[in-house]
Amino acid sequence: MKLAERYAATVTDHSKLVIVAVLLLTVGMGIGAGAVDGGLTIAGFSSDSPEAAALDEIERNFSVAGENTTTAQVVVRGENVLTRESLLETLRFQRAITEDASINETLRAEQPVIGLSNVVATAAYYEERGGGGPPPSLDAQIDQLESMSDSEVESTVERVLDPDADTQGDPYALLSTAYEPGSTTAPARIMLVYQDTSDGPADSLSEDVIAAQVELQDLAEASITSTDYFVFGPGVVDEESGQATGESFAIISPAALLLILGVLGFAYRDAIDVLLGLLGVALVLVWMAGFLGWAGIGITQILIAVPFLLIGLSIDYALHVVMRYREATLDDPDLAPQAAMRRGLAGVVVAIGAATFTTAVGFLSNAVSPISSIREFGLVSGVGIVAAFIVFGLLFPALKLEVDRLRERLGRNPERTPFGRGERVGRLLSVGATLANRAPYVVIAIAVVLAAGGGVAATGIDTTLDQSAFLPEDSPEWMNLLPAAFQPSDYDLKENADYLNENFVQSRGSAQAEFLIRGPVTDPGTLDVIAAARDDLRETDSAAVRADGNLQSTDPLSTIEAVAAQNETVAAMVEDADTDGDGVPDENLAAIYDAVYDADPAAAATTIHRENGEYRSLRATVALTGTTNTRVITEEMRAVASGMEAGSSLDVVATGSPITTELVQRSLLRTLVEGFLITFGVILAFLAAIFRVRYRSASLGAVVLFPVVLAQAWLFGTMYLAGIAFTTETAIIAAIGIGIGVDYAIHIGERFVEERDGGRDPIAALQRTVRGTGGALLASAATTAAGFGVLMLALVPSLQRFGFITAIAITYAFLASVLVLPSLLVLWSRVRGEDEVSAEPAA
Structure with a gap:
């Protein structure tokens, strides 16, 4: 047998x-x-690549914006979202957010909501009072715009968005790329709501944060009526x-x-x-x-x-x-x-x-x-x-x-x-x-x-x-014929995500590239290399260009420029170190880094790493277009990094979430x-x-x-x-x-x-x-x-x-x-x- x-x-x-x-x-x-x-989780993938190690090093050694926070994005769109009515609506929406206990308890302590309406109202507030003083409260911002006529608000918008104006904040980062600089009309703008995630799980959002983002949608429906809107964030997606x-x-x-x-x-x-x-x-x-x-x-x-x-x-x-x-x-x-x-x-x-x-x-x-x-x-x-x-x-x-x-x-x-x-x-x-x-x-x-x-x-x-x-995606028409109990809800997530990627410059970690610059970072010419890399980035398909024609990026040079604008000592040192008159310091970089740390240590820590008095590395970031795939991003950012290395003795690694992904x-x-x-x-x-x-x-x-x-x-x-x-x-x-x-x-x-x-x-x-x-x-x-x-x-x-x-x-x-x-x-x-x-x- x-x-x-x-x-x-x-x-x-x-x-x-x-x-x-x-x-x-x-x-x-x-x-x-x-x-x-029983909870479904995203499969955990990791890489032991040099790029992943560089990203870990950046997170260890630099002050990374957005740590322990998540962001919900409120997009307002219409024929013109810069009218007095539209700006007031979003300010009142912000007040409703702070008055809603379930949302308010999830917000971060410092500047939890940022929107163009805040920039405009604050500018008008300071202009009326001759400048100076503490920033106006949200109620004061609302009172300010309510006291103004439509034409007065439009004039303030024009001054705020003047490409040559020295406006506090960064209004162009909050406007769609379709906006034409200097115009007082815009088809879309974005408001950012920051939530604290420090007490939540490391690899996911807490139920409170998710519920708060969903609640934002209901509040927006009640508050924003003159224009179209949508709320997008990881909690809403989940x-x-x-x-x-x-x-x-x-x-x-x-x-x-x-x-x-x-x-x-x-x-x-x-x-x-x-x-x-x-x-x-x-x-x-x-x-x-x-x-x-x-x-x-x-x-x-x-x-x-x-x-x-x-x-x-x-x-x-x-x-x-x-x-x-x-x-x-x-x-x-x-x-x-x-x-x-x-x-x-x-x-x-x-x-x-x-x-x-x-x-x-x-x-x-x-x-x-x-x-x-x-x-x-x-x-x-x-x-x-x-x-x-x-x-x-x-x-x-x-x-x-x-x-x-x-x-x-x-x-x-x-x-x-x-x-x-x-x-x-x-x-x-x-x-x-x-x-x-x-x-x-x-x-x-x-x-x-x-x-x-x-x-x-x-x-x-x-x-x-x-x-x-x-x-x-939204359901096909024939599903509307199903019995009511089986008819699905309307879903605009993919449409909204595509709109965000196509019309706004995103600054989330998943939408930016990072450069870790190591080696003799105090050598003369180091900042010139970074300035040249900016030009290289503008030539790529991956780097996002804002409505004002600029990249949304940070690097040691931008940090020095920002601190110099507020500190005369740093400004004088930069001018003395700029031997060729191009606005970029060419020498005495260690002393300039020291001065920046003395003037604004928080800003310096975002792009300049100092350990035991020695400068070890620099960090640069650039926002990426949402329509470019990760393969192109990786190839283009690696090419920029190679260009930085070719003109110096620096070791440069292009990294970031899209590249490691x-x-x-x-x-x-x-x-x-x-x-x-x-x-x-x-x-x-x-x-x-x-x-x-x-x-x-x-x-x-x-x-x-x-x-x-x-x-x-x-x-x-x-x-x-x-x-x-x-x-x-x-x-x-x-x-x-x-x-x-x-x-x-x-x-x-x-x-x-x-x-x-x-x-x-x-x-x-x-x-x-x-x-x-x-x-x-x-x-x-x-x-x-x-x-x-x-x-x-x-x-x-x-x-x-x-x-x-x-x-x-x-x-x-x-x-x-x-x-x-x-x-x-x-x-x-x-x-x-x-x-x-x-x-x-x-x-």
Whole structure:
């Protein structure tokens, strides 16, 4: 008796014991689920690149603006947002903010709100009083504008925004880039609300801060009526993204469940089998959740992909067990349920076991990744895949057998034919065998050409990460026809983010580049190098240029200029050190740095690092356009840094959140691609070994794996045509395609060789394979592809991409297994000198 037959005999002879044992194991594992952190977090990625180290050094050694704060941006837009009415509205809005306890308690202590209305009101206040004195309170600012006529406010706006005026604050930073300098009208302006996050969690916003940002939206609706407005901030993004995800699943889940139940019902034609399969899926997910708890792994965005992989494999395993069981009954109607299950399980357990081993090991190969989130993804996937085998290779056949015994005793055990052995479905599935008999070379040539095209297209796939691509979008019109309980809310997050990026110069950490300048920073000419870098930055596409034509940047030179404007001693030293009259000090830099520190140590600490009396490094920052991708930003900022190094003895590193994000993205993609290669290598070696042991042919392993490679190439070509970037998110989804594709191919290859060993010629063996095993694959692929394809109806783009790529990956895996693999198997048989193929497929 072969090992597979002994295994099947053990499961069927001790079915009750198997059921009890696996259920007890499931309970034991499931207990850990209670310890799982249910809060979804962003997967933590880090890089050990020089750029990341430089950013850490900047945060350690310089006073970084915005530390322990988060910013909500209130955008006011309309035909003219500089009218007296509009300016007063936003001042009253600020007063409502301070009077709202839930918002006020989250605001930072110093200057919590900054807006152009404050600049204008303060300028008018000082002008009326002859200048000097403490800054006016918010109430005083409101009283000031209320006491002025429209024309008086317009005159003040004109003076404040005069490009040559020495206005306190930076009004151009609060205006859209569409504003024309000197004009008294503007289409949009921005108000910044700063919130204190020092008492909150390190890697996320507190609930109070998020709630306060959401409350800002309600206050704005009541306060700003003369113009359009929107509130944008990380708290608003978190709140609305979570709400959109929930509403998406509220719409999708019933549709997906109905589709899955419909397809499974059509394939099984037995409600009991459908329920048993769904029970098995639920138990596999219990194993996964339990492992997360026992291992202390929290739920991250990346791990969301794992349940989908396990659901797909579980449905597939269940279908194969049931259909092979039914095939055994159909081939020998006199078999008792136990004997039929024994024969069916023996015929499928090797394929299920091989698929489990290859996919589990493939995913576990990510456990060697230096990135913790990828390690966790590989580990959880591997354990979940093994759990799928335990449930569907042990519990499910035993439970199915006991249920059928009970139904037989009750006289309610209907006979069901295997899905692929029906006349219509059988004819459809036989296409692959027919083509393999008549034109195998043509089939393979077409498949390879398409794969080659996909491979070429893959080199052109965008690999940049667009953060706005993850924001929810407004629902399509047809969703308004849904029942009121299912109609989603209106979402303008992506539209608002795009508007901000296109119309305003952002100064957030995620929207600026940093330069760490080390070495002899007191040498003559150092500041000239920085001044030249400003000119280089203006020539880039990445650096943002404000409406007044200037960069929004800070560096040691701008710090010195700002302090010199307020301090005569510093101004005199700068003038003496400027030997060529270009306004940039050329010598005596250490003394100038000392004077700046003496005059304004807080300002100096933002751009000049001094340690034990020695000047070690300098810092420069520049705001970036929101429409430039991280790859271009990285390349351009590195070029500017190289230019600074070329003209000096300085060591300059271009860094910042966009650059480190780009480098982490590259590292992740490299890790995942390496993981793919390891996965294919491990799977190829295992398949070669198992087919060598079982059927004396190691080459069959490569034959079985080849269609999986083709399917991946087709998938990448489709991603290119659909304009979907190859990012960490999509790479992990593609890994699901590999796992399921290997599973499908193993089932076809294993069944074919089994039929050949039964004495059938290649085409007859293929007919049995594609009508039997292929039927289970068709039902499995249709179920999972339809279920995941429904995700394309989601409001969240990441869910849409997930559904599209997963559905396409599953479809291609199925087509490669039932259309391409049969032709490969026929040619493999010919090369081995086995029986000649018949003129027509066997019936």
